[in-house]
Amino acid sequence: MQSRYERNVPALSVAECALLGAKRVAVIGCGGLGGHITELLARVGVGHIVAVDGDVFDKTNLNRQLLSETALIGRSKAQAAYDRMQRINPDVEVTPVMAFLCEDNAADIITGCDAVVDALDNVQARRILSRACEKAGIPYVYGAISGWVAQCAVSMPGDGLIEKLFGAEPEITDKSVLSFTPALCAAAQCALCVKLLCGRDVQTGQIYYFDLLNMEFETIPMM
Amino acid sequence: MIEVRLFAGLREGRGKVFELEANSVSNVLDVMKHFSIRREEVNILLVNGFHQKPEYELKDGDVVSLFPAVGGG
Numbered sequence: 001m002q003s004r005y006e007r008n009v010p011a012l013s014v015a016e017c018a019l020l021g022a023k024r025v026a027v028i029g030c031g032g033l034g035g036h037i038t039e040l041l042a043r044v045g046v047g048h049i050v051a052v053d054g055d056v057f058d059k060t061n062l063n064r065q066l067l068s069e070t071a072l073i074g075r076s077k078a079q080a081a082y083d084r085m086q087r088i089n090p091d092v093e094v095t096p097v098m099a100f101l102c103e104d105n106a107a108d109i110i111t112g113c114d115a116v117v118d119a120l121d122n123v124q125a126r127r128i129l130s131r132a133c134e135k136a137g138i139p140y141v142y143g144a145i146s147g148w149v150a151q152c153a154v155s156m157p158g159d160g161l162i163e164k165l166f167g168a169e170p171e172i173t174d175k176s177v178l179s180f181t182p183a184l185c186a187a188a189q190c191a192l193c194v195k196l197l198c199g200r201d202v203q204t205g206q207i208y209y210f211d212l213l214n215m216e217f218e219t220i221p222m223m
Numbered sequence: 224m225i226e227v228r229l230f231a232g233l234r235e236g237r238g239k240v241f242e243l244e245a246n247s248v249s250n251v252l253d254v255m256k257h258f259s260i261r262r263e264e265v266n267i268l269l270v271n272g273f274h275q276k277p278e279y280e281l282k283d284g285d286v287v288s289l290f291p292a293v294g295g296g
Binding site: 029 | 230231232261262263264265266267269272273274290291292293294295
């Protein structure tokens with residue numbers, strides 16, 4: 001076992017570390033959530049990461065997006081994810097996809113993945129991704145943030161969690177995001193993802209809800 | 224009585240926990256109307272800890288929890 005993973009153990013077993021190295025995960029979005037998620041998955045040792053984003057950095061990203069830098073304004077977010085993961089852990093095979101997820105490319109992007117992590121910023125794309133994951137039989141690790149609030153969940157193929165969550169067209173009234181909110185949400189999503197990849201028990205059909213303003217944490221049953 | 228718990232941004236200008244007379248509201252839509260909360264503002268709606276529809280008929284002792292939409296990334 002490589003020394004870079006020594007501190008994974010015993011929180012993860014040596015066998016689980018080896019298992020993670022053989023797994024492929026798609027991270028859809030390389031912004032606030034995706035920057036942290038790609039970082040955390042690369043450091044823990046997920047073997048292959050598909051980093052997807054058609055966007056480029058602008059100055060409004062700098063308050064929260066780990067991958068954003070003043071020198072990278074106007075540059076590709078997916079490329080920045082690739083570059084950073086190469087610097088963090090060159091053993092991780094990274095496939096950058098400089099495209100926005102849509103009906104036409106969703107199935108191709110997630111093909112062969114063991115899990116998909118949602119780092120999107122809109123409901124429409126989440127519906128597309130959820131349907132694609134369901135069709136491909138791939139677990140979907142949902143995450144979303146607003147202001148001081150984060151929520152995440154694991155949706156297994158066929159459970160309809162995302163459709164239930166976004167059945168009615170919701171209105172997002174708070175478009176702000178603080179620096180620490182995506183960090184917390186991404187950490188929770190990655191913990192769920194690692195547990196999934198390692199074959200550990202993961203509670204599905206429920207939303208984990210974090211309100212950092214009031215320091216309230218709720219587990220919300222959705223089924 | 225119906226206990227109403229509001230979460231995150233829904234508390235702004237309103238508060239956190241309330242009690243309504245059971246005969247003053249018939250369903251969760253009435254609760255939202257009472258607090259001037261539009262349907263689109265609510266993403267997750269629980270009654271007694273379980274996901275329900277806004278039309279859910281309320282009875283004395285029910286606990287309603289309303290969570291706002293969270294959609295960024």
